[in-house]
Structure formats: C-alpha cells, structure tokens
C-alpha cells in the first residue's frame with residue numbers, strides 16, 4: 001500500500017477539469033446537438049456513452065502509448081497575472097506546437113478524414129469532446145507555477161493546490177457531489193446550466209479566442225490578488241462564492257461551443273457523403 005501511494009505521488013499532478021465538469025460539458029452539448037449530430041456521434045462512438053467518451057483522454061495520457069498526448073490538455077501562457085493576462089499561439093504553444101490549441105485544430109482535421117481508420121476517427125472525436133472542455137478551465141490557459149499546481153492553498157482546512165481547487169473542488173462543491181456520484185451530478189448540473197445559454201450557437205469563435213477568454217479569468221478571478229492572495233489561504237469560503245459565476249459561465253460556454261463544433265462537423269460529413277452518393281448515381 002505504501003509503495004502504491006508513493007508511486008501515485010510520482011504521477012503528474014492534476015492537469016484537467018475533473019471528470020464531473022467534463023461529463024457535464026458533454027451532456028450539456030448533447031442537449032444542443034442537431035439530429036444529424038446525434039447520428040454522427042453514434043456512428044463514431046458506437047455503444048460508448050458521450051459522458052464516458054468525454055473523460056477518456058485523461059486516462060489515455062497516462063498509458064505508455066498515450067503519454068505523448070499529455071501536453072495536449074493545456075497551453076502554458078507566459079503572461080503575468082494578475083497584472084496582464086494573455087495567450088499568444090506563437091509564444092505559448094511550445095515546444096513543437098503540442099498545446100491544446102494545436103491539438104484541437106489537428107483533431108478537428110482528423111475526425112472527418114476518410115483516409116483514417118474508424119478507430120483513429122473515434123479517438124479524434126473523443127479528444128475533441130474532452131479538450132474543448134479543458135480549454136474552458138482558466139488554469140489550463142495559464143503557465144504560472146505550472147498552471148497553479150505549485151500554489152499551495154487550503155480547502156476546508158486541508159492542504160491542496162490552486163489547480164485542483166478549480167478542476168475538482170469548486171465544481172464538486174457547486175453540485176454538492178463527490179467522485180462516487182459524479183455521473184448523476186453531471187446529469188443534474190447539465191440540466192441546470194441548460195437554462196444559462198450565453199451566446200449564439202452559430203458563433204464558433206476561434207479556438208485561440210476561447211483560450212484568451214479562459215486565461216482572462218485568471219487575472220479577473222483565479223489570481224485576482226496575485227499568488228499571495230491565495231497562497232496558504234482558505235479558499236472554500238468567500239473565494240469559492242466569488243468563483244461560482246466564472247465556473248458556470250465557463251462550463252456553460254464549453255457545452256454550448258462543443259455542440260456548435262460537433263454540429264458543424266456532422267454537417268460537413270453529411271455534405272461529403274451527399275457528394276459521394278451523387279457521384280455514384282451518375
């Protein structure tokens with residue numbers, strides 16, 4: 001047991017929205033799918049549920065064959081919160097353009113690529129379901145102290161770090177849930193956030209724009225008082241209350257935008273198929 005625990009401590013620290021937020025974002029997106037997007041998702045996922053497919057990428061990055069994808073979950077903005085927040089693709093998506101922005105662009109290109117095998121397209125879709133969610137987590141668009149992993153804080157009197165507070169503890173508190181009931185909590189939360197639509201579903205802004213928005217929350221809320229404002233401080237009280245509007249806007253936008261993205265991909269796929277069928281009829 002001791003050995004297992006010490007091995008666990010060697011694993012990279014949390015680098016993703018927790019499962020609860022990912023499941024919620026996928027379920028929220030599902031509510032906005034067009035009928036053809038639902039068919040499209042089914043044809044690529046088969047019997048896998050959308051909720052489970054949205055968390056697959058966090059398991060894959062820990063497998064030997066998936067390790068190369070671990071840098072796809074974030075972009076380390078080299079900015080200076082809380083004074084200035086910014087994301088620049090050229091400056092921050094290094095080394096070798098392996099950050100979340102490049103990954104979303106690549107996977108978007110692969111998911112409808114007919115030269116690829118079904119399994120590869122299935123993986124590309126699962127990355128999109130996950131990464132569009134991660135891009136709406138402010139500390140996934142921030143490089144300072146490893147996205148807050150190295151900022152120690154308190155939550156209900158216990159030691160933790162700022163990244164984990166945003167990925168897991170704030171969403172769990174908001175839904176009054178634990179890891180054990182995250183599936184059910186995600187269904188309820190998606191239902192509540194469905195009434196909080198914040199933008200036109202046809203607006204599919206550039207992915208870099210989404211990263212900039214998430215990153216702006218770092219200055220506005222996450223690190224508003226600088227590192228000293230949170231370091232060794234209790235965050236489950238006033239800080240948590242002030243974090244809720246940011247959390248809900250981010251998760252809600254993520255679901256909405258994920259749906260718009262998938263709806264577009266389904267449309268593109270249907271057009272391609274239509275062209276092909278017309279070609280065969282000639």
Ligand SMILES: [Zn+2]
Nearest residue numbers: 015016073134
């Ligand atoms: Zn992730």
